[in-house]
Amino acid sequence: MLNRVLTMELGNDKGLRSTRNLLKLFYTFILPNITAIQFAYVIHSIPFIDHKLMLIFVLYLNLLVITIIQYSAQKKIFSSLEKEVLLKFIPNKTKLFIKYRLFFLIIKFNLPMLLFSSFYFETFIRAHTLLFTVFALFSILVIMIFQMYLAIIIRYWTNTMRAVYLQGLQILIFLLFVVLLSGVSFTPVLFLAMLDRYWGETISTLFYINALPIIITVALLAFISISLIILAKQINMRVLVLNRNLSFNLNTATLEKIQAKVYGLDLSRLQKLLFVKDIKYVFRNSKVQITLMGVYHLILLFSIIFFFLDISENEMGIFMAKFYLALTIGQLILSYILGVSFNDVLDFKNDLSVVGNYHIKLSETNLIREKIKILRAFVFPKLTITHIIFILTLLLLNQYMLALVYLLNYLICFWGRKALELFRVKTANQLNSERGFLEFVNFIIIMVIAFLLMQLLNSSDDNIYFFQLLSLGSVLILYFYHLFVFKKKKEVNVHVGS
Amino acid sequence: MWEVNQLTFAYDDKKTVLDQVSFKIETGKIYCLLGVNGSGKTTLFNCLSGFLKSNYSLDKYFIDNKLLYIQDEMHFYKNLSGLEFTELIFSLKDKKFDLAEFDRLLSKLKMNDYKNERISAYSLGTKQKLVLIIGILLNYQYIIMDEPFAAIDFIAAEVINDVLKELKEQGKAIIVSTHQLDIAQELADEILFLNDGKVNQIINNFQTPRELKNYIRLYI
Incomplete structure (x- = not known):
């Protein structure tokens, strides 16, 4: 099963014996994460960045990445299950297959952002100790589990929900996407603020943030994740395989x-x-x-x-x-x-x-x-x-x-x-x-x-x-x-x- | 008349699938290609239509303008409606599209409701019918159909039978591969029986599907 998923990720069936594949794994799964950690420290050290604004921007980026990953999971991973030959012969492995696919997607696209955010936030925590580093790594794990099970539950809902509710849900998700994307306009604001500070030679002053809201958010996410895991245990995974026609016939x-x-x-x-x-x-x-x-x-x-x-x-x-x-x-x-x-x-x-x-x-x-x-x-x-x-x-x-x-x-x-x-x-x-x-x-x-x-x-x-x-x-x-x-x-x- | 002479084909030089196959196709007739699984029916069609390179070659004009090969798995643009897809194929071939005739054929094949429906919503049988309509509208002289009755119900099969007979009356030649002996016995003017890489061309004088079946048993 893992071999099949690796083949899909690497684009060939040569596995880990091929040097090219090992390099591909390094470039895809390791290098971006190392770069993300380095980048967090680089950003923190730039004197004319408005870090308060930057912290909000990083939070926004995380929300955007989570949303894009959920969208990609539905659009790319779940919609391709129907054609997956392996699942036709061993349908009892559906759950494992889905989990592996989602795991690789999250590791590839979400982990660098999470590592960047954790290490960047960490520099603003007063109690900058080993304890917070452990907590940050735990948070990353919680968010990844949350992402994985949320994707499974969303697919289950879209495949089983009544058409009327489904259209309502689609409109809601669509609006959420538009609101989130409107946040892109925040980028020029950030650049403007940076330029203002650069021209005015304003140097950032040292400040700390309160870790409590972060801890509460992670605890809440952990609670939701556990609920989603319990919920996912009760569903029939075969329901996730079939593709339901979700498109609106709007006149375009x-x-x-x-x-x-x-x-x-x-x-x-x-x-x-x-x-x-x-x-x-x-x-x-x-x-x-x-x-x-x-x-x-x-x-x-x-x-x-x-x-x-x-x-x-x-x-x-x-x-x-x-x-x-x-x-x-x-x-x-x-x-x-x-x-x-x-x-x-x-x-x-x-x-x-x-x-x-x-x-x-x-x-x-x-x-x-x-x-x-x-x-x-x-x-x-x-x-x-x-x-x-x-x-x-x-x-x-x-x-x-x-x-x-x-x-x-x-x-x-x-x-x-x-x-x-x-x-x-x-x-x-x-x-x-x-x-x-x-x-x-x-x-x-x-x-x-x-x-x-x-x-x-x-x-x-x-x-x-x-x-x-x-x-x-x-x-x-x-x-x-x-x-x-x-x-x-x-x-x-x-x-x-x- | 289309004459195929001593067509030979082998995959990778190992096993000869088609061994000096010869037969004649006349316009105004329906031919049914019969053969057991793996006998090379699809390979023969692929060679005839130029998708596989064999020692037999047809001239390009014939392949592009006179011959339609409806494969068991045709490709579509599934986000287009049946009408849009047909119009696109006509535009790509730079031919004039007759909407009134298209509507008539839709009606004949009981596909009116599907005209503006996206192809993604079509069943396998409905897709086969759409390709047949395109083939009729493009006015090909020779139509080859690989297993057209495999995925459709008996009512749709009857409708297609009628359309094929109508095409025959218009002077077209149709070659259909099928495993359904009742259809072959009812539809065909001649039977092309493919066995051991060779084609035996016989006039369809069989009175019942059982007679045809017995003949094939004797052959194998």
């Missing part, structure tokens, strides 16, 4: 048409047909996902533009250009991660099968381009519109050299976005090369880009253009490397006819 035709028109402009006839089909899929597949992405983009777009137009002319220097570059790169990386949730629409195996059924010719290149457009329409940030506003504003203020800095930043981000989109689509279709040397070269290019971007962010006003051009060149190299070199060679499967 107008939105589908607008999206298809805006983003499908430069696609060929065939690509456009598939693009429209995929747009329909995304809108119909999950209303929650699509609304969240919409809210996320609106908040980011408006907060960034509003913030830019709000700052005075004196502050609009090179520093702000670098600040926006860092912010955009952060968004791009976040979008790349969020792109995972679109893997089902990015995977074109079914497209090839459908068109193959009717002998319709369609090349992989056509499909890759079409899927990239899907990512751009729903996931990646709207770079062009924000940068047009930036550059036009600067041109109106006669700040031509600064406008050039923003233009070069835009080009870096534009090609970076293209490279990330291509990488995401290729990853979803297992089209990246598995040759060790090519993977190593890919890693080196990414490291060089990271190094050059760091140099760019630390550059003086005189040599900024030099580092901008170098960064742009390296990003272009990454894109073309992915386009022409870092790809899997096609396996030709020819049967023998004598």
Whole structure:
């Protein structure tokens, strides 16, 4: 059973004897946790961070991560149970299988956040003793158990609840998601506060927080977890396997048409047909996902533009250009991660099968381009519109050299976005090369880009253009490397006819 | 007429599944392909439709425009409705879609309620019917169907039988693989019996399914 789950996590059945798999486990399950602990201490040591605001933000992030994990558990893990062959032959292992799958999901995505939060909070506890460290680790365990059993109970409810109550529950969860995601707008507030303190050279003063509310919250969670465990013991796990149709049939035709028109402009006839089909899929597949992405983009777009137009002319220097570059790169990386949730629409195996059924010719290149457009329409940030506003504003203020800095930043981000989109689509279709040397070269290019971007962010006003051009060149190299070199060679499967 | 001559196929050079298979398909006739499990019926269909590479090759125009192969497991875009899916296939093939004819066929196959329903809500039999409708609308000359009656009830089977007979009247050739001897005996003009990698083509003069069964027993 554990072997099967490991195979699913690692993407192959070579198990722990393969060095590649051991590395994958290290990168996925160990490195993020070590980084999270380090990051907690780094954040604590930055003098101009408003830690009171940061503590609230960390709490909010935890809520967001918990919600996203619950959503992923329902959408990815439980919905795939029906197709799991193993469970058809040994149905009595359903409970164990579900628990393993949830365990890996939580360890992968929740543990780093929990470790970061615990170690960050710990630095603000007066009684900073071994006792609190033990308590923090206990809290992490409680939250993980809570997550696991909450996911099981939610699945049970959604599969057994009467349709009317279920729709009510869905609306409630949907609203919760929207409220939580609106908290993303908190991020620019945090950055603004940081900038204010940086400009004003305000240093954080040492303060402590009361541990009692944390202890009460964890105790409450522990109590709820025990209740959920008792509840889960009484349910028939087989009920969790079947997929119930939970989608609302809302009319999204107008939105589908607008999206298809805006983003499908430069696609060929065939690509456009598939693009429209995929747009329909995304809108119909999950209303929650699509609304969240919409809210996320609106908040980011408006907060960034509003913030830019709000700052005075004196502050609009090179520093702000670098600040926006860092912010955009952060968004791009976040979008790349969020792109995972679109893997089902990015995977074109079914497209090839459908068109193959009717002998319709369609090349992989056509499909890759079409899927990239899907990512751009729903996931990646709207770079062009924000940068047009930036550059036009600067041109109106006669700040031509600064406008050039923003233009070069835009080009870096534009090609970076293209490279990330291509990488995401290729990853979803297992089209990246598995040759060790090519993977190593890919890693080196990414490291060089990271190094050059760091140099760019630390550059003086005189040599900024030099580092901008170098960064742009390296990003272009990454894109073309992915386009022409870092790809899997096609396996030709020819049967023998004598 | 479509003539298949000495088609041979083997998986991985080990066992020859199809050994110099030859038969003739005439338009305006229904053929039933019979054979025990593992005899190579699906392999034969895959070779005929170009999904498997064998020594027998058809010209591309024939495969793309004259031949429809309805596999036992067809692929769909399940979040589209039957109408949307059909329209998409027509657009991808760059052919004109006849909505009135589509409606007529839906009605004939008792699928009116499914026109705007998403395919994810369709049963296996309903999906088979949808593919058949697409095949009829695309006006293929030769239609190959792998086990079309395996997942459908006897009423739906009767409706499909009627549609196939109508297609035959229109001058199309239909090859159907099935294990249901009663359907084969009733529907087929000729029987293609696949055994030991060879096809025996016989006129369907059997009066009852039992006669057909006895013939097959003798052969095996």
